[in-house]
Amino acid sequence: MPELIITKNIDVPGIDRLDVYRQYGGYEALEKALHEYQPEEIVELVKKSGLRGRGGAGFPTGMKWGFLAKNEPRYLCCNCDESEPGTFKDRMLMEKNPHQLVEGVIITSYACRVSTAFIYVRGELAYAARQVQRAVDEAYAAGYIGKNILGSGYSLDVIVHRGAGAYICGEESALMESLEGRRGYPRLKPPFPAAVGLYGGPTVINNCETLSTVPAVVRNGADWYASFGTEKSKGTRIFCLSGHVKKPGNYELPLGTPLRTLIYDEQYGGGILGDRQLKAVIPGGSSTFILGADKIDTPLDFESVAAAGSMLGSGGVIVMHEDTCIVDAVLRMTEFYRDESCGKCTPCREGTYWLVQLLERIEHGHGKMSDIDLLLDICDNISGKSFCPLGDAATSSITSSIKLFREEYEYHVREGCCKVGPKARKPVAAAL
Amino acid sequence: MISEQAKQRMRELAARYPVARSAVMPALYIAQAEEGYVSRAALEAVAEALNMTVDDVESVATFYTMYYQRPPGKKVIKVCNSISCYLRGCDALIEQLERRLGIKRGETSPDGRYTLLTVECLASCGTAPVLQVNDEFVENLTPELVDRLADQWEAEFQAEGQSQGRSPAGAGGC
Ligand SMILES: Cc1cc2nc3c(=O)[nH]c(=O)nc-3n(C[C@H](O)[C@H](O)[C@H](O)COP(=O)(O)O)c2cc1C
Numbered sequence: 001m002p003e004l005i006i007t008k009n010i011d012v013p014g015i016d017r018l019d020v021y022r023q024y025g026g027y028e029a030l031e032k033a034l035h036e037y038q039p040e041e042i043v044e045l046v047k048k049s050g051l052r053g054r055g056g057a058g059f060p061t062g063m064k065w066g067f068l069a070k071n072e073p074r075y076l077c078c079n080c081d082e083s084e085p086g087t088f089k090d091r092m093l094m095e096k097n098p099h100q101l102v103e104g105v106i107i108t109s110y111a112c113r114v115s116t117a118f119i120y121v122r123g124e125l126a127y128a129a130r131q132v133q134r135a136v137d138e139a140y141a142a143g144y145i146g147k148n149i150l151g152s153g154y155s156l157d158v159i160v161h162r163g164a165g166a167y168i169c170g171e172e173s174a175l176m177e178s179l180e181g182r183r184g185y186p187r188l189k190p191p192f193p194a195a196v197g198l199y200g201g202p203t204v205i206n207n208c209e210t211l212s213t214v215p216a217v218v219r220n221g222a223d224w225y226a227s228f229g230t231e232k233s234k235g236t237r238i239f240c241l242s243g244h245v246k247k248p249g250n251y252e253l254p255l256g257t258p259l260r261t262l263i264y265d266e267q268y269g270g271g272i273l274g275d276r277q278l279k280a281v282i283p284g285g286s287s288t289f290i291l292g293a294d295k296i297d298t299p300l301d302f303e304s305v306a307a308a309g310s311m312l313g314s315g316g317v318i319v320m321h322e323d324t325c326i327v328d329a330v331l332r333m334t335e336f337y338r339d340e341s342c343g344k345c346t347p348c349r350e351g352t353y354w355l356v357q358l359l360e361r362i363e364h365g366h367g368k369m370s371d372i373d374l375l376l377d378i379c380d381n382i383s384g385k386s387f388c389p390l391g392d393a394a395t396s397s398i399t400s401s402i403k404l405f406r407e408e409y410e411y412h413v414r415e416g417c418c419k420v421g422p423k424a425r426k427p428v429a430a431a432l
Numbered sequence: 433m434i435s436e437q438a439k440q441r442m443r444e445l446a447a448r449y450p451v452a453r454s455a456v457m458p459a460l461y462i463a464q465a466e467e468g469y470v471s472r473a474a475l476e477a478v479a480e481a482l483n484m485t486v487d488d489v490e491s492v493a494t495f496y497t498m499y500y501q502r503p504p505g506k507k508v509i510k511v512c513n514s515i516s517c518y519l520r521g522c523d524a525l526i527e528q529l530e531r532r533l534g535i536k537r538g539e540t541s542p543d544g545r546y547t548l549l550t551v552e553c554l555a556s557c558g559t560a561p562v563l564q565v566n567d568e569f570v571e572n573l574t575p576e577l578v579d580r581l582a583d584q585w586e587a588e589f590q591a592e593g594q595s596q597g598r599s600p601a602g603a604g605g606c
């Protein structure tokens with residue numbers, strides 16, 4: 001098994017408590033950061049490490065910090081709103097090793113000269129929020145948060161804030177609106193949060209896994225971190241493997257590990273459920289394009305997955321075997337975007353509704369051949385024409401599945417039923 | 433009625449944030465914990481504590497699905513029906529729950545015991561299918577486990593009914 005970074009101590013009993021976390025080197029990185037580095041030096045260190053965001057877009061983390069406008073006060077928002085279908089790593093990081101996250105939040109706040117940091121935890125994850133709150137309380141009591149941290153002269157406040165059920169609040173500008181006590185409608189960009197963010201101040205927003213990685217980078221150095229992964233995609237990340245595999249779960253692997261290893265290796269996915277044939281994989285959460293089984297040897301790094309026609313996204317790898325009706329699966333994913341559309345802009349609010357209607361019609365055997373192109377037409381009217389990326393995301397599974405499995409859509413229209421799966425019409429002999 | 437204690441906690445929260453209205457979401461949670469849902473009194477209490485209008489608070493409360501606009505059942509059962517749970521057979525389990533509880537998804541039982549909801553991905557796809565009972569996860573669901581859960585809930589309500597019948601003080605734990 002390759003060396004682990006973020007999940008190295010995740011199964012140590014009691015690691016969620018400060019004393020145990022400290023026995024395993026916890027908060028040493030914070031001491032090192034405060035006593036040996038100027039804030040700007042940490043930004044440089046993280047730039048050099050090659051760490052890129054784990055929330056979806058893969059933006060270089062150190063570069064993001066470097067963009068912060070100079071005025072104060074500045075804010076940090078740690079994005080723990082994890083709601084992308086197929087993604088379940090941040091919940092694990094918060095529940096099992098919350099101090100690692102809190103340490104990352106403090107170091108990042110110091111690096112970015114932030115005076116108040118917010119940890120925005122998805123509302124449904126009540127236990128995760130309690131774990132993070134307890135870690136924050138323990139860190140306050142130990143002097144890692146608060147006034148004049150470890151005698152450095154640096155002071156920080158950390159507030160744990162719970163969401164209340166809205167996928168869109170994972171989008172950074174909607175998250176800030178929500179934190180300011182309003183409905184979670186995305187904001188127009190520019191200005192970007194680094195210039196005008198929370199309460200109008202310069203704001204850094206990073207994902208939970210991104211910030212959980214920061215302590216290890218500071219403790220072991222940029223070169224050490226950059227020795228993992230590929231030329232352009234450094235380090236490791238947690239792949240959330242779900243769907244039709246024998247051993248679903250979170251697996252931390254160096255970037256660039258082949259998809260085949262993740263799905264078939266005995267240490268990880270262990271192969272396809274029931275030893276069936278692989279049909280398709282969604283590599284980065286339901287907002288990313290579906291890949292066909294022929295892409296099984298794609299290395300899981302940002303560049304290779306993009307070249308294969310999709311995105312690493314949030315790291316949610318969803319596996320579908322041969323008995324999956326692609327139309328039904330895409331319908332299920334599209335319903336999510338219809339329900340989670342915030343309603344601010346028309347293409348997404350109305351378009352996702354029409355997409356679901358059409359997909360339902362096709363799935364239930366009442367579709368017309370022209371509906372398939374109509375779906376593509378509506379996707380074209382949403383993608384790139386919506387206010388925020390949720391609209392684009394809603395179309396990914398539709399356009400990619402029609403490209404890969406158009407024949408299956410046509411089968412539904414022609415035969416009035418699914419081609420494969422539980423709702424496929426059985427041959428007469430078998431039905432008797 | 434929202435207690436004075438709850439209102440005090442809302443005011444403290446308002447002071448904790450850089451801007452008072454940032455406390456509207458936690459304040460709504462506090463109010464909801466008192467009454468089970470966001471009632472008119474809840475909206476008014478939050479508005480007063482944070483110096484907002486009632487309409488403004490209501491506009492926030494109605495955006496987020498976790499603030500209930502009507503009293504939910506004593507046990508709120510949320511079953512994930514997003515893609516990874518779908519691939520792992522959640523639909524059959526939802527139907528099973530509908531049969532066991534005698535209500536359809538989205539409904540609350542007339543006796544006020546259960547609310548059954550289907551929800552979006554619960555960040556538990558590696559242990560799909562999953563549900564939550566009042567925010568606590570039950571993972572790796574099977575038809576047998578769903579039956580056992582439903583039996584257990586029934587038993588809890590019965591025990592509660594009996595203990596209430598015998599001693600209004602509610603002796604004994606759960
Ligand atoms: C609709 C939508 C939902 C998102 N949900 C999340 C989320 O739950 N968690 C997250 O970290 N990023 C989410 N993002 C990405 C954030 O906007 C942001 O890019 C990210 O938190 C930045 O952190 P990173 O640079 O560390 O990846 C979402 C984006 C969109 C458009």
Ligand code: SF4
Pocket residue numbers: 168186340341342343344345346348349386387388389390391392
């Ligand atoms: S694209 Fe969808 S989620 Fe984004 S602003 Fe428009 S309606 Fe809201």
Ligand code: FES
Pocket residue numbers: 085086087512513514515516517518552553554555556557560561562
């Ligand atoms: S799809 Fe059900 S928990 Fe993610």
